[in-house]
Amino acid sequence: MERLAVIRRLAAELRLDACGVCAFDTERRPLLACRAASRLPGGARSVITVLFPYATDSDEPRNLSRYACVPDYHGAAGAVLTRFSEMLAEAFEGERFEPFIDNSPLPEVACAVAAGLGVRGDHGLLISHLYGSYVFIGCVVTTLVLPCTEEHAVCLHCGACAAACVGDCLPGDGRDTCASALSQQKRPLTAEQEARVLQSGSVWGCDRCQEACPMNRGKRIDPHPCFTWYIPWLTRETIEPLEDKAYAWRGREVIERNLTMFEQHRGT
Numbered sequence: 001m002e003r004l005a006v007i008r009r010l011a012a013e014l015r016l017d018a019c020g021v022c023a024f025d026t027e028r029r030p031l032l033a034c035r036a037a038s039r040l041p042g043g044a045r046s047v048i049t050v051l052f053p054y055a056t057d058s059d060e061p062r063n064l065s066r067y068a069c070v071p072d073y074h075g076a077a078g079a080v081l082t083r084f085s086e087m088l089a090e091a092f093e094g095e096r097f098e099p100f101i102d103n104s105p106l107p108e109v110a111c112a113v114a115a116g117l118g119v120r121g122d123h124g125l126l127i128s129h130l131y132g133s134y135v136f137i138g139c140v141v142t143t144l145v146l147p148c149t150e151e152h153a154v155c156l157h158c159g160a161c162a163a164a165c166v167g168d169c170l171p172g173d174g175r176d177t178c179a180s181a182l183s184q185q186k187r188p189l190t191a192e193q194e195a196r197v198l199q200s201g202s203v204w205g206c207d208r209c210q211e212a213c214p215m216n217r218g219k220r221i222d223p224h225p226c227f228t229w230y231i232p233w234l235t236r237e238t239i240e241p242l243e244d245k246a247y248a249w250r251g252r253e254v255i256e257r258n259l260t261m262f263e264q265h266r267g268t
């Protein structure tokens with residue numbers, strides 16, 4: 001069986017149905033500075049990219065960005081990606097496979113696009129052909145030489161994400177005014193920043209640009225089984241246990257501040 005077919009078969013065993021390959025090409029896709037770069041295998045030739053869909057078909061009200069309604073992907077999806085790397089190492093003896101998810105020197109969206117898994121939207125996120133934008137991206141860097149699965153497709157540039165944006169930060173990277181970034185900020189929020197977070201409707205994260213995107217319609221809703229629970233409405237009672245929550249890395253104070261902000265807003 002050709003190498004790519006073996007990789008896709010192993011991926012499918014772990015329910016990683018979106019799986020593609022691009023070259024490890026640091027000229028076309030420069031590495032990002034991060035400590036995890038020390039794990040990159042010498043002689044890397046290819047990057048295998050897989051997607052972890054997390055959207056559900058629940059229509060329950062949410063006060064969290066969709067990605068934060070499920071277990072923190074660093075642990076949940078990270079464990080699956082590590083297993084995938086082990087299976088690849090067993091299948092291709094003598095080659096190295098190193099998994100990266102989020103804390104990664106790889107530009108993950110660029111790798112996923114280069115592997116033909118989707119397009120980069122004007123909101124900066126990957127829009128997967130299969131699942132839309134509600135996906136986490138995992139990459140495995142390998143010494144194995146593989147054919148690239150690249151395709152050429154672009155976002156519609158329709159402007160719907162920019163029109164729906166509560167941070168007035170699209171197009172652009174919007175770090176200063178994006179409601180998602182502000183909800184994660186440790187520094188006290190100004191009145192204007194608070195207003196943006198309140199407008200997002202989420203005590204953590206913001207999905208407004210993704211909800212508006214027409215390229216998200218009609219996509220497969222099939223959350224990866226590693227996401228074993230779904231809590232769409234956060235209260236003080238459901239903050240704990242903190243460890244496996246998407247907001248844990250910022251500490252309890254930040255999420256409690258946001259909850260208080262929404263409570264006070266409802267009380268006014």
Ligand code: SF4
Nearest residue numbers: 121122155158161213
């Ligand atoms: S809303 Fe339109 S412009 Fe924005 S990412 Fe989606 S398709 Fe692209």
Ligand code: SF4
Nearest residue numbers: 165167178179206209
């Ligand atoms: S997450 Fe919210 S604030 Fe940030 S770019 Fe998207 S719509 Fe704008």
